[in-house]
Amino acid sequence: MAEPDRTSRIADREAEALAEIAATRISRRAAWSACLFFVLVIFLGAASELVPLKGRKVSPRIRGPIVPISWGHITYSWRVAGFKGVQYRIRLLLTSVRERAERDSAFSRLVRPHLQSFFLHELRYGNSQVLPGEQGWLFYKHPFDQVVAPPFLAPEVLERRARPGWTRYPARSPDPVPGLLRLGRALERRGTRLVFLPIPEKEQVYPERLRPRAWREAPVNPDFDELVARLEAGGVAVFDAPRLLFRAARSRDDLWATQDTHWTPAGMELTAAAVAEFLSQRFGTLPGEPVRFGRRPIRHRLRGDLLGMLGLAAGDRPPNGFQFEATEVLGPDGRPYLAAATAAPILLLGDSYSLVFQGKEDGTFGAGLAEHLALRTGRRVSQLASPLETELDDRISLLRRHPAVLKAARLVIYEVATRGLGTYDWKSAGLGPPGGRHRRPAPSRASP
Amino acid sequence: MVFSSHLFLFWFLPIALGLYYVSPRRTRHLVLTLLSYVFYGWENPAFCVLLLFSTAVDYLAGLRMDAAAGGDAAPRPSARRRWLLFSLVTNLGLLGFFKYFNFGLESWNGLVRAAGLEGAAIETALRVTLPLGISFYTFQSMSYSIDVYRGRVRAIRSFVDFACFVSMFPQLVAGPIVRFAEVADQLRNRSHTLAKFARGAAFLTVGLAKKVLLANPCARVADAVFDAGSASVLDAWQGLVAYAFQIYFDFSGYSDMAIGLGLMLGFVFPKNFDSPYRATSMTDFWRRWHISLSTWLRDYLYIPLGGNRRGPGRTYVNLAITMLLGGLWHGAAWNFVAWGAYHGALLALERRVGEERLYSWLPRPLRIAVVFVLVLFSWVLFRAADLTSALDYFARLLGLAPVLPPAALLPALVRSPYLVATLVLAAVVTWGAPQTWTWTRSLGTTRLATAGGLLLLVLAMLATQDYNPFIYFIF
Structure with a gap:
């Protein structure tokens, strides 16, 4: 650090700046033009904020x-x-x-689609939410961050996630294991077994679509195996879907939607079949009465949530989304089977991966994970799933709000996207006594 | 509120400029102060109370010290000292509590637990939220009290003028740290000319371009690599260089915007950056980087400690203390302390051996490269989540850390053609382009057209980017 001389440096710096500004060389006409242009731009921008765009679909937020x-x-x-x-x-x-x-803002809505199309097609660049991969594949950035993140069970990582001020929402319980074990024990006291089903991210199933190279193993978090071991040691069965789907994806490229975060019906059906087999091997005869389900092919449509996140120009988006061949599950009565919050021996607690091929909105009924689990296990399967209630406490709250569903369930399958292992708060209020009163907590911050 | 946002550019700024220029001259400071409080309170209105309190304390202390200086009556040095102490204790107390409470608590608990004294750990649910820009306005405000005490400036009589000085929105949240002496005359009388406004608009545009076109894309690379569990040597170096560009263009861009907005309001703020990555020694780097902070630390800490007037040994100690506290000013964490210690050690070494002896045998480009690499290493300490992560990152840079399988995905992001091109452009601008002060000195048709095009490009780019606060907002 340089010591100043006796004269005041403060005055020097001020005088230097004043002299510099006084020395600005600009003609009067140019100065007028520059000022007018600037003022015009910001005032026009301000005016455009107040005018909705004509002929465009206005979002509910507007x-x-x-x-x-x-x-x-x-x-x-x-x-x-x-x-x-x-x-x-x-x-x-x-x-x-x-x-x-x-x-x-009207300005953003006018400019964004065209600029984003330019970025995507000319520079192969997405935005803060979407990463473009090879041959038109798109990837959600949030899971990408979690796939490359540090080991999620490392003490320093857990400590950091719980540290106030480090994140916007410090986790009270960043380690998933204690909360899941506690839930497992609480269910066991009711005679129910817990199965943990982490669903891999697209980057883990098709890493070569994001970065072409020879991938010999799935890019899973280094602590994933420790999580599996600790849960298994505590009595919670874990189905290793990330590795199953990675292996399957070596020979086929239809397991995940190219421009959506979620799996395709093929990826989901493959998982359902493997989970059913896993349950039979692990638990022998499955609980509940055998049921004969039927099936029929249907066409399903995905809108491509990643395209939505990019906000591309209209010409860049398929107007009706992407078509898929799916299989709808039919009940013994020949009508579409829809796994709802009803009493059944197997219960699926899920998120958007469970919901993606269900419901009127998408034009189909009963082609989701729960229905295919029913088809493959030959047992009725109920489902409690919400795209917004994804954290452990939310799931427990769901269970407590549906005591009849919980009471009937002998097997609970806890489906969660693997990104949640290192980002969700795994605090747990506990399942509480059967039939106990429970105040509904606010939905958590997490998004699917 | 962030300068590089639609809210600021299309809502706040037009309203602020409109209100400022239609107000009668005598009410302009009041208007500016109220606007600044709206600007500041947008993140958390409660912090306005703190800002107002801090302002009131220094205003009162200034008046009392001035009164105790005597004038026509006999001076009362002890009263002056008391009021200075009152101001310093209040300011540093607020800063200490809001910025260092959590850090102090965690450090204490960590220490006693490590010593096996679990019972001595303090368990409290109290967690303090850091008010935006508190480090900046506290230093700014304190410099006023100290300068009045030293008799370098007279205390200001108008509370509104003083509140305007402390809260002025262009530089309130992330500097530059403007001292009262630097703007005292301008508060009394300043000119508003077309040339000043046009140059201000040019400054603002260049600053926005630095932030939106360079710093934000660099941040994507840096964040991806620093937040990853592991990275290859190449990715680690790319992430570090990206961070070096990010912090430079982020902060110098903010300073340019602050200077530009100041000019539009008639104020002239001094230069805060002088092409720091072109420095030929670490001493030179600190003459060029965040000049308003380094000169503040020099004038209010290093020199009062004795500077270099008490022999070489004491000089090194003073340098170390100054840089350690400078590090702690940036953030309440041990990695910032280590960052300060690293810079302090290098400055002391240069003073001990002599800059010329250390570097003169190198050709100038190589000298600049060596200093840049030295600065790069310091950014590891600055950016890493904590000291452990910093050490881990050093290991990655040297190829000593294991590369985990998921790390092979990182190049998909960091080697995106757009991001690589941005890094190259950032390097060209860093070492090849003129400084904003130089570039805006002569504004002919070509430069004005360039500035206009840049402004439109920045506004368009903002539409595709998320909320991107400045790095220095958290200090």
Whole structure:
């Protein structure tokens, strides 16, 4: 560090800056033009924020009130949490205004699709959410971060994830094992077995589509095997879907949707069959009465969530999504079988991987993981799944809200995307006594 | 609020400029102050109370010290000292509590647990949230109190003017640290000219371009590699170079924007960066990097400690203390302390051996390269999550860490043609392009057209990018 001389450096720096600005060389006309251009750009930008784009589909967020807060919100927050509650509510408002300005502004909606198309096609670059791979394959960035992340059971990683200030939502219980074991024991006391079913990420099944090279083994987190060993040692059966699907993907490329985060019906059906076999091997005769299910081919459509995240120009998106051949499962009565929250000996607790081929919205009924588990096991399968309630506490809450489903279940299959192993909070309030009262907690922050 | 966002550029800025210029001259500081509080409070309105409190304390201390200076009456040095102490204790107390409480608690608990004294660990649910920009405005505010105490400036009479100085939105959150002496005259009287506004717009545009076109893409590479569980040697070096460019263009871009916005409001802020990666020694680097902080530390810490006036041994100690505290100013973590120690050690070495003797045998480009690599190593300490991660990253750089199978996916992201091209462009701009101050000195048609094109490009690029706060927001 240089010592200053006796004269004041402060005055020097100020004088230097003032002299420098005074020495600006610009003609009066150029200065006028520059100022007018700048002011025009920012004021036109401001004006464009207020004008919805004509002829475009306006998102519900745009249609919503400009100020998404009311006096009722504030008084409620005050009653519930006092000053902190009001502060939280105001921060929520300010953040939503910012997000709205960034994501839904008319200017952004006009420019983004074209620029994003240019980036994707000319520079092979996605955005903060999507990574482009080979031959039109797209990958979700969030799972990518988790696939390359440090060992998720390493003490320093667990400590960091729990550290306040390190992440926006510090995890109270970053280690998945204790919570899952606790759930396993609670279920066991009810005579029910827990099976853990981690679903791999697309990057783990088709890594060569993201980075072409000879992949001899699936890129799984180094702590995945430790997780399996600890859960198995604690009495929770684990089905190693990542390696199964990686091996299967060496000889076929139809297990995952190229422009969607999720698996295809082929990937899901392959998993369902393998899980059914695993259950038979592990538990012998499966609980419940055998049921004869039928099947019929249907066509299914995926919209391509990754294309949606890119927000490409209309010409770059298939108007009706992508068509798939799927198999719909039929019940003994010959009607489509839909695994709902009803009493059944096998229960699937799932997320969007369970939901992806079910429901009216996608044009099909009963072609999802739960239905195919039913088809392969020959047993009725019920399902509790929500794309927003993905963390352990959410799942337990789901179980407690459906006591009849829980009571009937002898096997609970806990399906979760592997990215959750290193990102979810695995805290657990416990299953509680059968039939006990339970207050429904707010859905967690996690997204599928 | 972030400068490089639609909210700022299309909402806040037009409103702020509109209100500022339609207001009568005498109310402009009040308008600017209120706007600055809106700007600051956007992240968390509660922090405005803290800013106001800190401002009020220094304003009061300044007035009291000025009064105790005597004027017509006899000076009262002890009263001046008391008020200075009041200001320093308040400012450092706030900074210490909000910035270092969690760190102190964790360090203490770690220490006693390591010593087997589990009972001495402090368990508390209290966790303190760091207010945005507290390190910057505390230093800014403190410099005022110290300068009034030293008699370098007279205390300001108008609370609104002082609040305007402390809270001015262009430089409130991430500097440059503007001292009162640097803008005291401008607060009283400053000009608003077309040339100033046009140059301000050019500064703002260049700053936005640095942030949006260079720093943000570099951040994608750096974040991917630093957050990964392992990386090949090549990826590790690419991630580190990307981080070096990210932090430089992020921070110098912010400074350019602050200077540009200041100019639009009639204020002239001093230079904060002087092509630091073209430095030919570490001493030279600190003359060029974050100048407002390094000169602050020099004037308010290093020199009061004795500077180089008490012999070589004491000089090294003073350098080490200054840089250690400088490191701690950046973040409440041991890796920042190590970062400060590393720089302190290099500065002391250069002083001991002599810059010329150390580097003169190297041709100038090689000198610059050597210093850049030395700086790169320091960025590992700066960017890593903690000291353990930093050591692990050093091992990756040297090829001593195992490369886990998932690491083979990293090149899919970091070797994207767009990101590699951005890194190359960043290198060209770092070592080949003129500084913003130089480039905007003469604004002819070509440069104005370039600036206009850049502005439109930046606005378009913003539409494809997420919320990207500046690195220095967390300090």
